[in-house]
Amino acid sequence: MTDSYAVSWSGGKDGCLALYEAQCGGLNISHLVNMVNMDPNRVRLHGKDPKLIQLQSEALGIPLVQIETTWKGYEQDFKSTLLKLKPLGLKGMVFGDIYLQEHLDWVNRVCGEIGIKALEPLWKGDTEHLFDSFVDAGFEASIVSARSELVDREWIGQNLGKPFAEYMRQKGIDFCGEKGEYHTLVKYGPPFRRRLVFEETSVAEQDGYWLLDIRKYRLE
Numbered sequence: 001m002t003d004s005y006a007v008s009w010s011g012g013k014d015g016c017l018a019l020y021e022a023q024c025g026g027l028n029i030s031h032l033v034n035m036v037n038m039d040p041n042r043v044r045l046h047g048k049d050p051k052l053i054q055l056q057s058e059a060l061g062i063p064l065v066q067i068e069t070t071w072k073g074y075e076q077d078f079k080s081t082l083l084k085l086k087p088l089g090l091k092g093m094v095f096g097d098i099y100l101q102e103h104l105d106w107v108n109r110v111c112g113e114i115g116i117k118a119l120e121p122l123w124k125g126d127t128e129h130l131f132d133s134f135v136d137a138g139f140e141a142s143i144v145s146a147r148s149e150l151v152d153r154e155w156i157g158q159n160l161g162k163p164f165a166e167y168m169r170q171k172g173i174d175f176c177g178e179k180g181e182y183h184t185l186v187k188y189g190p191p192f193r194r195r196l197v198f199e200e201t202s203v204a205e206q207d208g209y210w211l212l213d214i215r216k217y218r219l220e
Helices: 013-024 052-060 074-088 099-114 127-136 162-171
Strands: 004-006 029-037 063-071 091-095 117-119 140-147 180-190 195-208 210-217
Touching: 004 013, 004 074, 013 029, 013 091, 013 127, 013 180, 029 052, 029 074, 029 091, 029 195, 052 180, 052 195, 052 210, 063 074, 074 091, 074 099, 099 117, 127 162, 162 180, 180 195
Parallel strands: 004 029, 004 091, 029 063, 091 117
Antiparallel strands: 140 180, 140 210, 195 210
């Protein structure tokens, strides 16, 4: 049985870049694992419709394991999901963390407890360099949410690129938004076989965040 690795997948740029780096390093990526937050009082920051993640999976040609969970049950549901993949040859899990130590500590502990490796291809990378690498590689990702006190409304729904990088530099915003300054949804890039297209969107504000409501979309 060939060793395989899954990717912790929220649909955003960091997890996607980690996937790409892992594939370029020769790893066999067998699954995307997406935990869907079902807590009614928590804002969903990576796109409201879980079907968007399903379309990403289809566009990538990588099977998706999508699990509904709550904040309280997240860790147990996460472990149970990976334990079900172990008999299929799962040896590790790829994450897109960059510098938040508490995230690294959590993934190392959880993966260690179920006997798989935690891989962090982006760890300690310079965030401006990672941002540029993502854009220069040809990825397309839309800004789907942002903290409204940091990011102007006009950027919501826009693609990542040099103009947004310059805006972040002027505003002093972390280039990768590692602390939740903004979130993205990837639509296309080197590993993708098809492109995700947003056909009808609008912008709303909720709990201090701008949110892109993606009402109509398709693969092309």
